[in-house]
Each structure stands twice: as C-alpha cells, then as structure tokens.
Amino acid sequence: MSTISELATSSSTDAYGNTITTAVSNDELTSEDFITLMLKELELQDPTEPVDSASMMSTQLQLSTLSANTATVDAMEALQVSFENSTLANSASLIGNIIENGDLNDEGINKQYQVSSVEGVEGVIYLSVYELNEYYDLYSFDETLDSEAIINESNEGSSITFTKSDGTEISLSTYNKSYEDLAVELSLYDGITASMAENTNGQSQLVVSLEGGASTLSQSSSYLSYSKSNASSYKSEAEQILYSEITKIY
Numbered sequence: 001m002s003t004i005s006e007l008a009t010s011s012s013t014d015a016y017g018n019t020i021t022t023a024v025s026n027d028e029l030t031s032e033d034f035i036t037l038m039l040k041e042l043e044l045q046d047p048t049e050p051v052d053s054a055s056m057m058s059t060q061l062q063l064s065t066l067s068a069n070t071a072t073v074d075a076m077e078a079l080q081v082s083f084e085n086s087t088l089a090n091s092a093s094l095i096g097n098i099i100e101n102g103d104l105n106d107e108g109i110n111k112q113y114q115v116s117s118v119e120g121v122e123g124v125i126y127l128s129v130y131e132l133n134e135y136y137d138l139y140s141f142d143e144t145l146d147s148e149a150i151i152n153e154s155n156e157g158s159s160i161t162f163t164k165s166d167g168t169e170i171s172l173s174t175y176n177k178s179y180e181d182l183a184v185e186l187s188l189y190d191g192i193t194a195s196m197a198e199n200t201n202g203q204s205q206l207v208v209s210l211e212g213g214a215s216t217l218s219q220s221s222s223y224l225s226y227s228k229s230n231a232s233s234y235k236s237e238a239e240q241i242l243y244s245e246i247t248k249i250y
Contacts, residue, residue, distance in 0.1 A: 125243035135213035158222035
C-alpha cells in the first residue's frame with residue numbers, strides 16, 4: 001500500500017502483469033492528490049488500452065465534489081460548535097435569576113425556580129435549578145437593650161396592623177406592651193413568624209416574617225420604627241430543566 005498526501009491506495013496485478021489501483025481512501029482530497037493519481041494511472045496504464053480522457057475528467061469531477069462536500073461538512077460542524085458555545089454563554093447569564101418553564105404547582109400556579117448552574121450536553125443546554133417554596137416579607141423593628149421594656153405607656157388606642165397578600169388583617173395593640181409581648185402574640189397567627197433576634201451590635205430586635213410577600217404594615221397612634229425587606233426559601237433538592245423550555249425570566 002502507498003500513501004499520497006494522506007491518501008491511502010491499494011494496488012494489485014492484473015492478468016497481464018500490470019499494476020492497477022484497486023482502492024482509494026481519504027477524508028480530504030486535494031488537487032495535488034488528483035494530479036498524483038492521474039500521473040500514476042498514466043504510468044501504469046496498458047498502452048494497448050489507454051485511459052479514456054472523458055472517464056478521467058469524470059473522476060476529477062467526482063474527486064472535486066467529494067472535497068467540496070468534506071469542506072462543507074467541516075464548516076457546518078465549526079458553525080454548530082460556535083452556536084453551542086454562544087448559547088451556553090448566554091444561558092450562563094441566568095445564574096441567580098428566577099425563571100418559569102410553564103409547570104404548575106398543586107394550586108395551579110406557575111412554579112418558579114432559581115438557576116444555580118448551566119451545562120451543555122451534546123448540544124443541549126440544561127439548567128440546574130431549585131424550586132421556590134415561598135416568598136417572605138421581613139419587618140425588622142428598632143433595636144432595644146431590653147426586649148421586655150414597655151414600648152408605649154401613654155396611648156391606649158395605639159396599634160399596628162399587618163395586611164397579608166390575601167387581604168387578611170392582623171391588628172395588635174401596642175399599649176403597655178414590650179417587643180417580646182408582640183413577638184409572642186404575632187406567632188399565634190398562621191403564616192407569621194415573630195421572634196427577638198440579637199443583631200451584630202449585641203442588641204435585640206423584633207423580626208416579623210410574613211409568608212406570601214406583598215404585605216403592608218400600618219400604625220394607629222403608634223410610631224414604631226422598622227425596615228422592610230424580602231426573602232425567599234427554596235426546596236433542598238436540585239432539578240434539571242431544558243433551557244429551551246423557559247417561558248419567563250425575572
């Protein structure tokens with residue numbers, strides 16, 4: 001077997017003692033390869049039966065077509081790799097975002113997920129996500145050195161009212177009560193968690209958490225200072241969803 005520019009050819013001897021090419025194999029043929037093959041064919045041809053020029057031109061055309069097809073396949077493969085890399089880079093920007101994919105929970109509400117990572121497998125982009133369990137509103141009241149100190153001793157009509165996302169109102173009197181008293185009373189209601197927490201300054205704060213988010217706090221003759229923030233909880237087990245199935249991004 002001989003090799004021509006990575007072109008493998010197999011030869012044999014015919015009944016008249018002439019060497020002939022029986023097989024050619026290569027993934028990429030060039031013009032130089034064809035010229036080499038043509039000269040070799042002319043060298044080994046039977047003088048009494050020369051190679052037909054039309055047949056030689058047909059062979060050249062076939063080789064040229066094969067080379068063009070191979071180049072096209074290579075270009076398409078390179079384009080596919082470039083597209084996959086671009087899609088993976090775009091999907092990576094979703095890490096940390098909340099998304100939906102059209103799945104519904106038991107209450108018929110769209111499930112929401114937070115994206116933790118992305119992965120490309122054979123051209124398919126998968127997102128590793130954690131399903132959102134619940135939204136919370138957090139109310140942090142003024143810090144105090146004594147959680148049992150009375151916060152309002154002068155106005156019997158003072159109160160605070162939490163309005164939950166479903167419209168439920170929870171009103172508490174603040175008269176002659178401490179933050180500790182309010183924490184105990186608020187914890188008796190469904191969907192509310194209240195406790196005294198020690199902050200970084202070593203002082204106590206009343207922190208109230210309301211499920212569902214979108215809540216409000218109003219006061220009547222009460223002037224308690226507070227700040228409001230939001231929090232979320234997620235399921236502990238990660239899931240995989242397809243990047244192509246995303247229906248909404250927050």
